[in-house]
Amino acid sequence: MPNFYGAPEISIYEVNRKWRDGENFILLDVREKSELSKARLDHPNLILSPFSRLSTEKLAALPERLLKKDEEIIVICHHGIRSALVTAWLRQQGWHRVFSMEGGLAAYAREIDPSIGAY
Numbered sequence: 001m002p003n004f005y006g007a008p009e010i011s012i013y014e015v016n017r018k019w020r021d022g023e024n025f026i027l028l029d030v031r032e033k034s035e036l037s038k039a040r041l042d043h044p045n046l047i048l049s050p051f052s053r054l055s056t057e058k059l060a061a062l063p064e065r066l067l068k069k070d071e072e073i074i075v076i077c078h079h080g081i082r083s084a085l086v087t088a089w090l091r092q093q094g095w096h097r098v099f100s101m102e103g104g105l106a107a108y109a110r111e112i113d114p115s116i117g118a119y
Contacts (some may be wrong), residue, residue: 001083001116003084003100003102004081004084005023005084005085005086006088007087007088007099007100008085008086008087008091008098008099008100009080009084009087009099009100009101010085010100010101010102010114011101011103012101012107012108012111012112013111013112014105015074015101015108016061016091016112016113018107021072023046024045024069024072025045025071025073025074026045026065026072026073026074027041027045027046027047027074027076028041028047028049028073028086028100029041029047029048029074029076029077030049030050030051030067030076030077030082030083030086031048031051031052031076031077031082031105032050032052033050034059035119036118038079038117038118039078039105039106039109039116039119040113040116041076041108041116044070047062047063047064047065047066049062049063049082049083051077051082051085051086051089054086054089055116059093060089067082069094069095070097071097072093072096072097072098072099073099074098074099074101075090075099075100076101076104076105077089077104077105078104078106079103079104079106079107079109080100080101080102080103080104080107081104083100083101084100087100089106104117108119
């Protein structure tokens with residue numbers, strides 16, 4: 001389903017399959033610190049970079065590993081709105097393998113793994 005920002009999306013089912021199959025990708029969580037205790041994925045390549053910090057510090061807010069533009073990055077947030085915005089922005093900056101997780105963690109918890117928590 002297209003989003004307002006025109007950012008490419010990946011379904012929660014595809015993310016789950018990639019994770020289950022051991023594919024290498026970065027999961028970029030752009031939620032705020034206050035949200036992290038409410039729902040959380042324990043992915044080995046999870047990187048936290050809050051949306052508020054990205055919006056003020058821009059590329060300087062990205063950890064060094066994210067500066068490699070050839071890495072596959074799946075951006076997540078609560079419902080998929082902030083992740084779509086960050087995905088569109090990263091693509092404008094030259095990243096090509098970045099996708100927003102459609103429906104966010106709320107959809108992932110509802111459809112795939114309720115143990116991660118919901119809010």
